[in-house]
Amino acid sequence: xxxxxxxxxxxxxxxxxxxxxxxxxxxxxxxxxxxxxxxxxxxxxxxxxxxxxxxxxxxxxxxxxxxxxxxxxxxxxxxxxxxxxxxxxxxxxxxxxxxxxxxxxxxxxxxxxxxxxxxxxxxxxxxxxxxxxxxxxxxxxxxxxxxxxxxxxxxxxxxxxxxxxxxxxxxxxxxxxxxxxxxxxxxxxxxxxxxxxxxxxxxxxxxxxxxxxxxxxxxxxxxxxxxxxxxxxxxxxxxxxxxxxxxxxxx
Amino acid sequence: xxxxxxxxxxxxxxxxxxxxxxxxxxxxxxxxxxxxxxxxxxxxxxxxxxxxxxxxxxxxxxxxxxxxxxxxxxxxxxxxxxxxxxxxxxxxxxxxxxxxxxxxxxxxxxxxxxxxxxxxxxxxxxxxxxxxxxxxxxxxxxxxxxxxxxxxxxxxxxxxxxxxxxxxxxxxxxxxxxxxxxxxxxxxxxxxxxxxxxxxxxxxxxxxxxxxxxxxxxxxxxxxxxxxxxxxxxxxxxxxxxxxxxxxxxxxxxxxxxxxxxxxxxxxxxxxxxxxxxxxxxxxxxxxxxxxxxxxxxxxxxxxxxxxxxxxxxxxxxxxxxxxxxxxxxxxxxxxxxxxxxxxxxxxxxxxxxxxxxxxxxxxxxxxxxxxxxxxxxxxxxxxxxxxxxxxxxxxxxxxxxxxxxxxxxxxxxxxxxxxxxxxxxxxxxxxxxxxxxxxxxxxxxxxxxxxxxxxxxxxxxxxxxxxxxxxxxxxxxxxxxxxxxxxxxxxxxxxxxxxxxxxxxxxxxxxxxxxxxxxxxxxxxxxxxxxxxxxxxxxxxxxxxxxxxxxxxxxxxxxxxxxxxxxxxxxxxxxxxxxxxxxxxxxxxxxxxxxxxxxxx
Numbered sequence: 108x109x110x111x112x113x114x115x116x117x118x119x120x121x122x123x124x125x126x127x128x129x130x131x132x133x134x135x136x137x138x139x140x141x142x143x144x145x146x147x148x149x150x151x152x153x154x155x156x157x158x159x160x161x162x163x164x165x166x167x168x169x170x171x172x173x174x175x176x177x178x179x180x181x182x183x184x185x186x187x188x189x190x191x192x193x194x195x196x197x198x199x200x201x202x203x204x205x206x207x208x209x210x211x212x213x214x215x216x217x218x219x220x221x222x223x224x225x226x227x228x229x230x231x232x233x234x235x236x237x238x239x240x241x242x243x244x245x246x247x248x249x250x251x252x253x254x255x256x257x258x259x260x261x262x263x264x265x266x267x268x269x270x271x272x273x274x275x276x277x278x279x280x281x282x283x284x285x286x287x288x289x290x291x292x293x294x295x296x297x298x299x300x301x302x303x304x305x306x307x308x309x310x311x312x313x314x315x316x317x318x319x320x321x322x323x324x325x326x327x328x329x330x331x332x333x334x335x336x337x338x339x340x341x342x343x344x345x346x347x348x349x350x351x352x353x354x355x356x357x358x
Numbered sequence: 359x360x361x362x363x364x365x366x367x368x369x370x371x372x373x374x375x376x377x378x379x380x381x382x383x384x385x386x387x388x389x390x391x392x393x394x395x396x397x398x399x400x401x402x403x404x405x406x407x408x409x410x411x412x413x414x415x416x417x418x419x420x421x422x423x424x425x426x427x428x429x430x431x432x433x434x435x436x437x438x439x440x441x442x443x444x445x446x447x448x449x450x451x452x453x454x455x456x457x458x459x460x461x462x463x464x465x466x467x468x469x470x471x472x473x474x475x476x477x478x479x480x481x482x483x484x485x486x487x488x489x490x491x492x493x494x495x496x497x498x499x500x501x502x503x504x505x506x507x508x509x510x511x512x513x514x515x516x517x518x519x520x521x522x523x524x525x526x527x528x529x530x531x532x533x534x535x536x537x538x539x540x541x542x543x544x545x546x547x548x549x550x551x552x553x554x555x556x557x558x559x560x561x562x563x564x565x566x567x568x569x570x571x572x573x574x575x576x577x578x579x580x581x582x583x584x585x586x587x588x589x590x591x592x593x594x595x596x597x598x599x600x601x602x603x604x605x606x607x608x609x610x611x612x613x614x615x616x617x618x619x620x621x622x623x624x625x626x627x628x629x630x631x632x633x634x635x636x637x638x639x640x641x642x643x644x645x646x647x648x649x650x651x652x653x654x655x656x657x658x659x660x661x662x663x664x665x666x667x668x669x670x671x672x673x674x675x676x677x678x679x680x681x682x683x684x685x686x687x688x689x690x691x692x693x694x695x696x697x698x699x700x701x702x703x704x705x706x707x708x709x710x711x712x713x714x715x716x717x718x719x720x721x722x723x724x725x726x727x728x729x730x731x732x733x734x735x736x737x738x739x740x741x742x743x744x745x746x747x748x749x750x751x752x753x754x755x756x757x758x759x760x761x762x763x764x765x766x767x768x769x770x771x772x773x774x775x776x777x778x779x780x781x782x783x784x785x786x787x788x789x790x791x792x793x794x795x796x797x798x799x800x801x802x803x804x805x806x807x808x809x810x811x812x813x814x815x816x817x818x819x820x821x822x823x824x825x826x827x828x829x830x831x832x833x834x835x836x837x838x839x840x841x842x843x844x845x846x847x848x849x850x851x852x853x854x855x856x857x858x859x860x861x862x863x864x865x866x867x868x869x870x871x872x873x874x875x876x877x878x879x880x881x882x883x884x885x886x887x888x889x890x891x892x893x894x895x896x897x898x899x900x901x902x903x904x905x906x907x908x909x910x911x912x913x914x915x916x917x918x919x920x921x922x923x924x925x926x927x928x929x930x931x932x933x934x935x936x937x938x939x940x941x942x943x944x945x946x947x948x949x950x951x952x953x954x955x956x957x958x959x960x
Contacts, residue, residue: 127805131803131806132804153806162808163808163810164806166801169800173797173798173799174800207795207796210795237811241811245821245822248822248826252825252826253829255830255833256831256836258833259836260833262840
């Protein structure tokens, strides 16, 4: 009986995976036929299936961005491209598409340039896939405790164990730093403006001073939330409070 | 007499007290006055807010505006104290220079002044403003910085100075044309007309040309000086400020009336001249819209222009560059004329210029020419053609849109040192030029990629949290299961070196405290105990001679035996005859070195 249940579970999982693949292929066919609404629907269904399993897909997010762009929905395209960029930050297609998309938005926001060291460090942790970073982190974490356990046992020569422990600790800290920076990027609280024009106030109230206006498709950082307003910050440092329903968060 | 004398004494005593008491009794008065009423639209006048007999802090109104008047200067504050008949009187005033904006009867409102914490209000003043200039400047004797006593000793000869009337000194706003089209260039000049000597001249504040785009002209000092006759009266005139303006809207557009500050007097005199302010007379520009429909390619240029395109050579070798010069000359708004040269020409590589050069004629700044230089590099042999180009503009004289066309230019390209392959460094063939921009294509394939954040999974969290404890517990388990720890003799034998190091570290503490005898005794004891642990023999039974013999029998190298014997004997000797010099020898290190080598042998 138990074997049958396991077999059924495996089959259902396989069937679901084949569904996602089928949706993905149908989405590509709809995109090629310039039926962008249908492509968005199919890719969106596949993405929802994956999300239900706690998974994401760069390909799906990227294709959703392309289809939304072709449809003229720049805000949705920005949202999907940004989500794809979180998964593969150095992917050249996403970079190119985002550059073209930004050039068509009404808000031109200058991003302050980062230093050479910061850029190099970012390139290192972005070029290593996040699951690999997590695996290496786990490896060194366990290695530290293996050496500690051997030292506690007192059965082996201490000197090589101390060296091993020291080297493992150094690598653990390095990998932790990289993984932490990457995790920070993945979980950064950002959102896209989804209304034609959003007014940003100095306080979480429309009766406070109007500071500036932002427009559809602009990327903002989210800092806090209060009474239906979110505290937003732009890449150039301008910040203020705007109505929460004007934004969609990047996941 | 005595009574009178007492009265007189009392008066002497009471007088200062009464005087002091009388001081604050003087009433505080706050007034506002104007220097002239009525005034002309081209005049300026002073508004004075005065506080008399005040006691305490005075706060004048701040950042206010007076409807129908412009504040062109001020406030300037003056303060005075007078003692007349033993009465002290203090007054303070603030003076503003105002300029009317239009003719009519206007009211200067009441001002609120706080004196010693109390609020006072001035009376509103009704001022009549008439067109033109009404004020005749009375000659006031200018005061020299040396004229401390306000007498005539240092004064310049004011008797020779003429009164400065509105007729003797005025400023006109002159336009190069009274009627213009939207975007048409019009020169605005402010010309001073004077029958008096002028020592200094300055503009109070730069005018705001609302409804116009403007272009500065370099020379804004006295230019175009000439003598002119107006109604039979001769005036010395000069342009003191000028700009080129381009109207941006239609209708009757008033030009701004800036206020100029003028010092009347001999410019070569040491003494400062008489300061007066003059507002420019008004001027209106009538602006018409451009006729519709506008032709395709019309960039908004209004004026009369000529177009010419030329090249510096029409016979070149392949790879050599030629310069094409595009010149638009004439009269009008050059800013609205874009570069009219093809972005790409068959057979040429085109390097477009970064910025054009605009030159205006000094005598007539509306006229000028705008020049672009475009570098062309021929990339194939034969007769290449630079196609003609055109500009479209509106001519306000003929009231028609005009198209100027330049002819095509033939360029003969011969074979040179360069070949089509090496014209572009590092390439063979033509450089790929982007002609459009679009997003990349979607990603296709059998299945989409999967991204899983394994740190969110249960097994990862369990591995991070639980497995380390397993290793620690395993370590303790192995330690507990260590057979050497169950047999004390075996434990001491296998851990003799570790026990030696513990004892040596104890000796180091003695060394730190400066206890020389204890230090040597401890080092000696650590060495002997090492052999006691190693061979399972009581410490008391072991002497260094016996240890040496035992080591010999175990075929330990003689130099190693000598080293350990030397350490123990040295320590024994020093522990009984301690000397400070002996502490200089690092006996502890010697002992550790010897035991470390023995550990490998035994």
